[in-house]
Amino acid sequence: MSAQLLDQLPDPLSGGVAAIEAALDRMPVGAWDGLEPAAVRRLAERLLRVEARVRAQQLAATRALEASGLAQQVGATSTGAMLAGAFGGDRRTGDAMVHQAKALEAAPATEEALARGRIGAKQAGIIADAIGDLPDGTTPEQKQACEDTLIGDAARYSLKDLRTRSRRITDQLKPEPEVDTIESDSLHAQEKRAWAASQFWSRPNGDGTTTGGFTLPDAQADMLATAIKAVSAPRRDHLRDHPGARPDADTGPGEPSIYDRDLEHRTRLGMGFAEICSRLPGHLLPGRSGLGATLMVHLDLDTLVRGVKAATLSTGTRISAAQARLMACNLGIIPQVFGGTSLPLDHGHEQRLFTKAQKQALAHRDHGCAFPGCDRPPEDCEGHHWRQPWAHGATTTLDDGVLICPHHHRLVHHDDWHARQTPDGHIEFRHPAGTVWRRNHRWRP
Numbered sequence: 001m002s003a004q005l006l007d008q009l010p011d012p013l014s015g016g017v018a019a020i021e022a023a024l025d026r027m028p029v030g031a032w033d034g035l036e037p038a039a040v041r042r043l044a045e046r047l048l049r050v051e052a053r054v055r056a057q058q059l060a061a062t063r064a065l066e067a068s069g070l071a072q073q074v075g076a077t078s079t080g081a082m083l084a085g086a087f088g089g090d091r092r093t094g095d096a097m098v099h100q101a102k103a104l105e106a107a108p109a110t111e112e113a114l115a116r117g118r119i120g121a122k123q124a125g126i127i128a129d130a131i132g133d134l135p136d137g138t139t140p141e142q143k144q145a146c147e148d149t150l151i152g153d154a155a156r157y158s159l160k161d162l163r164t165r166s167r168r169i170t171d172q173l174k175p176e177p178e179v180d181t182i183e184s185d186s187l188h189a190q191e192k193r194a195w196a197a198s199q200f201w202s203r204p205n206g207d208g209t210t211t212g213g214f215t216l217p218d219a220q221a222d223m224l225a226t227a228i229k230a231v232s233a234p235r236r237d238h239l240r241d242h243p244g245a246r247p248d249a250d251t252g253p254g255e256p257s258i259y260d261r262d263l264e265h266r267t268r269l270g271m272g273f274a275e276i277c278s279r280l281p282g283h284l285l286p287g288r289s290g291l292g293a294t295l296m297v298h299l300d301l302d303t304l305v306r307g308v309k310a311a312t313l314s315t316g317t318r319i320s321a322a323q324a325r326l327m328a329c330n331l332g333i334i335p336q337v338f339g340g341t342s343l344p345l346d347h348g349h350e351q352r353l354f355t356k357a358q359k360q361a362l363a364h365r366d367h368g369c370a371f372p373g374c375d376r377p378p379e380d381c382e383g384h385h386w387r388q389p390w391a392h393g394a395t396t397t398l399d400d401g402v403l404i405c406p407h408h409h410r411l412v413h414h415d416d417w418h419a420r421q422t423p424d425g426h427i428e429f430r431h432p433a434g435t436v437w438r439r440n441h442r443w444r445p
Helices: 003-008 012-025 029-034 037-068 079-086 091-105 108-115 121-132 140-153 159-172 179-196 218-231 265-278 301-305 321-330 356-366 406-415
Strands: 199-204 210-215 296-300 311-313 334-338 382-385 401-404 418-421 427-430
Touching (some): 012 037, 037 079, 037 091, 037 108, 091 121, 108 140, 121 140, 121 159, 159 179, 356 382, 356 401
Antiparallel strands (some): 296 311, 382 401
8 A cells, every 4th residue: 555545544543533423423312212221221331331432532632632732832721721612611621631631641551441441431530540649669560450459449339439449559558567557647637638628608599598508528528418317317207397398378279289299309308407407406516516417437446545547437438546536525426346345236026127236237247238239328228137028037136137228128129139148248139030149349448
């Protein structure tokens, strides 16, 4: 083939982009309505992987643009601003692309996994940031092992768990010998920064409501969310009976009020938040006192006594030893201290419902809903007799119990899902028409 003919052919990148555009031109948006739901699901999942692969190309292109210095040549303030001006107008997104593109340069295996559609863009960002946080003395072999491990973990863990897992792995490569002390110190520094970054704002809307927002440290945000969920539990109807909960004046004849209909989830949480605000114990809030919600904290005895290890909230949030000890002193939390005195956890057949102490123990094992793929925390879950229904002779003991969120609790009973316990003590599920046992791969520190 002559050099002149080669010059006339499009390069692989130009040809690839043109092929993508041509394929999309042949895909009418309205055609989705006629497909079977199972086919729609399969194609939607494939599109997610296609999106990840396109994102990898976008990031590689962004990195090449940043290196070329073209933004300055055309008078743009930055590469991100130049991309925003070309399409979309979102400079923040453009700047974020430049940042992620630079981070991926130091994590080539992660970029390749993104380009192959094995991981998503947010997962790639977490892994790349973790690789960038490795200490200077990390060997190439350690770096590669860390990157490969996190790429494999991305298929099983939620973004929150993947982020926590990445921090734990990078802490183990720090030069200090005590990994637990390093993690606790790192979390303590992060908590101090988060406390300094806390914000709250509110703006009256002029119609009897106020809109606001906040930035809180993770531990305090978990306390607030736990309290709101406890007050606004779907099975409690007290929110409808609040003095302010009256039928709207604009409700037409025969039309039910909002308080007579099922409440939207966000509305119920908002009402719960308002209920908490209306019941704050003013006499207990002099100056610097604060609101404490009941959260379980899993910690070793060394954490409580010597303060050398990090602890874990029942929501999965990792906190420093200092934060755990402070919460134990001031907020009435329930510390699960291993090596201390245990609570009476097992009950016989006379008791149908799992006790609070039993649910706390199940929360330590399951860390939330045990159904595969669910990310609901322990506070959103119920105790389920997994060996056999209680009415058929089950005992309300830890050996018979597992935590499941209300949605999956109904699903397990309705479809008669099978359950079994693995040698490591965790519960796996299998659909009665299936052959594969699955478990929740929530990461456990």
